[in-house]
Amino acid sequence: MKEQLIQRYSAAERINHWVVAWCFIFLAISGLAFFYPAFFWLTGIFGTPQLARIVHPFIGVVMFLGFARQFFRYYHHNFINKEDVKWMKAVGEVMKGNEVGDIGRYNGGQKGMFWLMVGCMVVLMATGFIAWRPYFAGLFPIPVIRLALLLHASAALALIAGIIVHVYAAIWVQGTIRAMAEGVVTHAWAKKHHPRWFREMTGRKS
Amino acid sequence: MSMQSQDIIRRSATSGLTPPPQVRDHKLEVAKLIDVSICIGCKGCQVACSEWNDIRDEVGHNHGVYDNPVDLSAKSWTVMRFAEHQDEGGRLQWLIRKDGCMHCADPGCLKACPSPGAIIQYANGVVDFQSEQCIGCGYCVAGCPFNVPRINKDDNKAYKCTLCSDRLAVGQEPSCVKTCPTGAIQFGTKEDMKQVAAQRIKDLQARGFKNAGLYDPEGVGGTHVMYVLHHADRPELYSNLPKDPQISTTVSLWKGMLKPLATIGIAAAGLFGFLHYTTVGPNRAEEEDEHEQHETEEVSK
Numbered sequence: 001m002k003e004q005l006i007q008r009y010s011a012a013e014r015i016n017h018w019v020v021a022w023c024f025i026f027l028a029i030s031g032l033a034f035f036y037p038a039f040f041w042l043t044g045i046f047g048t049p050q051l052a053r054i055v056h057p058f059i060g061v062v063m064f065l066g067f068a069r070q071f072f073r074y075y076h077h078n079f080i081n082k083e084d085v086k087w088m089k090a091v092g093e094v095m096k097g098n099e100v101g102d103i104g105r106y107n108g109g110q111k112g113m114f115w116l117m118v119g120c121m122v123v124l125m126a127t128g129f130i131a132w133r134p135y136f137a138g139l140f141p142i143p144v145i146r147l148a149l150l151l152h153a154s155a156a157l158a159l160i161a162g163i164i165v166h167v168y169a170a171i172w173v174q175g176t177i178r179a180m181a182e183g184v185v186t187h188a189w190a191k192k193h194h195p196r197w198f199r200e201m202t203g204r205k206s
Numbered sequence: 207m208s209m210q211s212q213d214i215i216r217r218s219a220t221s222g223l224t225p226p227p228q229v230r231d232h233k234l235e236v237a238k239l240i241d242v243s244i245c246i247g248c249k250g251c252q253v254a255c256s257e258w259n260d261i262r263d264e265v266g267h268n269h270g271v272y273d274n275p276v277d278l279s280a281k282s283w284t285v286m287r288f289a290e291h292q293d294e295g296g297r298l299q300w301l302i303r304k305d306g307c308m309h310c311a312d313p314g315c316l317k318a319c320p321s322p323g324a325i326i327q328y329a330n331g332v333v334d335f336q337s338e339q340c341i342g343c344g345y346c347v348a349g350c351p352f353n354v355p356r357i358n359k360d361d362n363k364a365y366k367c368t369l370c371s372d373r374l375a376v377g378q379e380p381s382c383v384k385t386c387p388t389g390a391i392q393f394g395t396k397e398d399m400k401q402v403a404a405q406r407i408k409d410l411q412a413r414g415f416k417n418a419g420l421y422d423p424e425g426v427g428g429t430h431v432m433y434v435l436h437h438a439d440r441p442e443l444y445s446n447l448p449k450d451p452q453i454s455t456t457v458s459l460w461k462g463m464l465k466p467l468a469t470i471g472i473a474a475a476g477l478f479g480f481l482h483y484t485t486v487g488p489n490r491a492e493e494e495d496e497h498e499q500h501e502t503e504e505v506s507k
């Protein structure tokens with residue numbers, strides 16, 4: 001019996017995703033090292049604490065540009081509709097493994113996550129720019145830098161918690177990681193988790 | 207310096223659970239007392255500071271005022287700030303304040319610094335930067351309520367007045383104190399300096415400065431650099447010396463509340479995944495695969 005597959009992400013989309021993901025990991029490691037004194041040793045991953053400090057914002061810019069590309073690829077798939085609201089209201093049922101609603105390419109949770117990421121990325125980029133020494137911080141008054149640092153850390157931590165959920169969801173819904181690794185999903189996967197998208201892709205009724 | 211390391215009472219980014227050495231913590235707190243009413247603005251202290259600390263700032267430009275250099279920098283750890291003030295009687299007063307690190311008892315710079323041991327506080331009250339640990343993030347600049355630390359553009363490290371901690375370690379007073387020709391800067395234990403100040407303030411009050419007083423702001427736990435001011439009720443007159451300096455609420459939230467909140471948030475996300483997977487188990491679509499195969503076969507019949 002041959003697996004029936006649907007292409008979900010092109011190679012370019014997958015590379016784009018993993019560039020952003022790796023940048024995120026390095027940003028989270030260095031950022032958490034600055035945030036938690038007990039994790040300061042994580043700066044050693046970058047060679048020295050000074051290097052970690054210098055490199056972090058540059059990785060941030062790469063990630064921001066990579067994410068911006070993703071934003072323009074996906075934003076039109078992420079407008080929340082009635083079925084998504086139904087999904088969100090029944091999220092408890094969904095978590096038991098029972099799908100709810102006639103879900104398209106993305107479900108309510110994925111769309112919510114998308115907008116959380118968009119918000120955090122914008123805040124991180126703007127506040128990171130304001131705090132960036134030695135290049136830009138000098139252009140801003142000290143109270144603005146203080147606020148930027150508070151917001152930067154807050155947005156980073158919200159994003160880190162969000163990404164943990166994002167990664168967990170991909171592990172929990174089996175067959176999802178394959179979408180981002182190889183680019184394909186099975187018909188069964190699509191039909192179960194994204195029935196409307198399945199119909200759109202295959203032209204079938206169910 | 208190795209013995210001095212035993213006098214450290216606080217290190218940046220270091221948990222209180224693992225404190226620095228404590229056997230010699232019985233030291234008396236010291237203070238530098240700057241009597242603004244005596245200072246003549248000769249800048250001898252500025253020169254002595256560069257001289258002793260071996261720092262050579264670039265020669266600047268005349269900005270049409272006496273302030274020179276116009277601001278603190280990584281290579282100018284103290285500057286004289288000149289303010290003109292007209293009192294109620296219409297007389298001109300020239301308020302000259304020697305600006306620099308206040309050596310706060312509760313230092314905002316130390317609270318903000320993310321690098322363990324890059325900022326330390328000694329038992330005698332001196333707050334010192336340990337440049338080899340500095341990562342150049344500038345958090346100390348954001349943390350300081352007095353706008354004192356400066357990042358050096360050549361090496362990306364933060365600098366400020368050390369209260370001549372190297373001189374203090376061998377029983378000498380700071381170089382600015384030693385140089386001041388009028389005796390406007392004095393140095394000793396904090397208690398002694400408060401007494402000297404009290405005497406001087408009585409004098410000033412007797413001479414008509416009824417608001418004369420000591421500047422040792424409570425909001426930062428007191429400071430180890432104190433001023434005698436003729437207008438202690440209006441410190442802003444002295445080139446914006448803050449009236450009630452405190453570590454900003456933004457900084458307190460960032461370095462306080464946010465940490466436990468973040469820990470709870472991240473731990474909750476991780477724990478949720480773990481518990482959910484171990485109780486509900488994975489969400490598979492496999493079984494339906496065959497089912498679907500069936501259907502498609504039926505359709506093709």
Ligand code: HEM
Nearest residue numbers: 027028031032034035053056057060125128131132153156
């Ligand atoms: C989007 C572009 C970004 C820029 C320009 C940026 C820039 C900065 C800068 C300038 C700092 C101060 C330390 C330093 O100078 O290296 C910093 C700290 C930090 N960054 Fe970023 N960053 C970005 C993205 C991120 C991301 C995606 C994360 C998290 C995953 C993150 C997490 C942190 C954290 C936790 C800190 C420490 C904050 C603290 O000490 O409280 N940053 N960032």
Ligand code: SF4
Nearest residue numbers: 319340341343344346
């Ligand atoms: S610039 Fe240096 S001293 Fe200042 S907060 Fe950063 S690491 Fe600490």
Ligand code: SF4
Nearest residue numbers: 307308310314315350
């Ligand atoms: S005046 Fe600023 S730099 Fe000096 S000890 Fe206080 S907070 Fe730190």
